[in-house]
């Protein structure tokens with residue numbers, strides 16, 4: 001994160017320079033305002049030129065402040081754009097095992113809510129805090145210039161104000177984290193309920209799910225309330241301390257004027273300069289508290305951004321064997337899936353993996369596809385006698401296809417959904433074998449019309465996405481589960497047409513005639 005932020009040092013420095021300019025012009029305006037008052041009191045003839053000088057400074061201040069706001073916004077939006085880009089790239093470069101260890105909503109929350117919090121609670125305050133500090137410094141410096149004793153007294157009062165304004169920072173940090181966490185939980189529930197809309201409706205369980213939703217939303221809104229309240233409270237407390245401080249400073253100023261240490265005009269200048277001290281100081285304390293709230297969010301970004309180097313060897317030659325040796329694997333402490341399991345798959349042969357539901361058929365495919373790390377199982381999984389953990393994952397996925405049911409679609413035609421933006425050669429014979437007519441391939445599958453594609457058709461789309469490319473190994477996970485007998489036979493015919501590859505089919509089909517077509521049937 002810090003690296004991305006540092007990359008935008010130029011706009012940040014520019015913003016700092018402009019904030020110095022704005023503070024200096026504000027101080028100049030305050031001093032000139034005092035001279036205008038003194039001119040009036042002394043009935044000087046130079047009144048018009050003093051007013052004009054004052055006006056020029058105000059216009060200058062406005063232009064510089066406008067530029068500051070523009071550059072600050074640019075700095076913030078450029079950083080946000082880069083953070084999001086890096087997050088997207090990092091998520092896509094994650095190893096399968098790392099990605100699936102977190103929920104989709106965890107990532108979604110980081111791309112949305114946490115990005116917003118990064119902007120409001122860190123990047124914007126980060127620019128403003130410097131402007132706040134500089135404004136306070138220049139204004140106090142100018143007061144020193146008017147009268148150093150007055151300046152010294154103001155510094156004392158300011159320091160006390162800053163110290164008191166820090167108090168709510170710790171609570172603010174806690175409430176921000178709670179708000180972010182509750183947002184992720186909320187996203188999870190709402191996302192799931194929307195996905196399950198049809199089931200909820202058809203089962204008539206809307207009321208139950210409404211209650212579940214309200215429970216979760218209640219937690220979320222409570223955390224939002226605490227977050228907003230504590231943030232506002234911090235701001236109001238800052239204002240409260242600042243009012244007291246201004247009152248104290250003003251009293252000190254009047255006392256100096258009464259003693260004749262400063263003129264009435266300079267007293268007015270000093271009082272106006274107090275705006276350049278206390279508003280920014282109050283903002284500074286508030287911004288500092290805000291910036292302290294995002295440390296957990298930053299850690300979360302860093303966690304996503306941290307990329308294990310995608311290292312590993314390429315698979316030498318085309319894949320001729322996959323061996324599983326003495327595999328022990330369990331979920332949690334007691335759900336044993338494999339114990340001393342051995343299997344060997346060879347090029348040119350077809351394998352059926354059968355077994356009752358929940359035995360671990362898909363888990364076996366996922367182990368080969370590195371969904372689980374080597375620290376999660378014992379034994380060895382080898383491709384061409386190379387341990388899969390030493391193999392570059394992307395190379396594995398280039399050579400091994402794992403075809404499973406999924407609901408990933410892009411807006412476009414069925415053909416676009418098979419091709420998924422890849423430049424592929426025409427596959428008319430494959431489409432013909434899969435019974436895809438031209439009218440079907442051109443059919444739109446956009447948001448809203450997805451229900452117009454049947455489950456069996458979707459299943460064939462899933463299969464076609466992989467069959468259009470050349471792989472050494474093809475693992476089909478229940479390729480015919482939603483297909484009629486005739487289409488199932490077409491799919492099996494297609495599968496058995498595949499030559500010179502390792503073909504593994506996870507299936508519930510148990511008719512002997514189909515199973516007999518495989519070279520080996522592995523029963524789990």
Ligand SMILES: Nc1ncnc2c1ncn2[C@@H]1O[C@H](COP(=O)(O)OP(=O)(O)OP(=O)(O)O)[C@@H](O)[C@H]1O
Pocket residue numbers: 331332335337355356357358359360361362363364
């Ligand atoms: N990430 C996980 N955490 C905990 N348990 C899991 C996880 N993934 C799967 N399981 C459990 O492990 C068991 C094996 O799952 P798997 O999907 O491999 O079964 P399967 O043999 O393919 O079943 P089916 O034929 O029903 O698809 C199941 O009981 C499943 O509930």
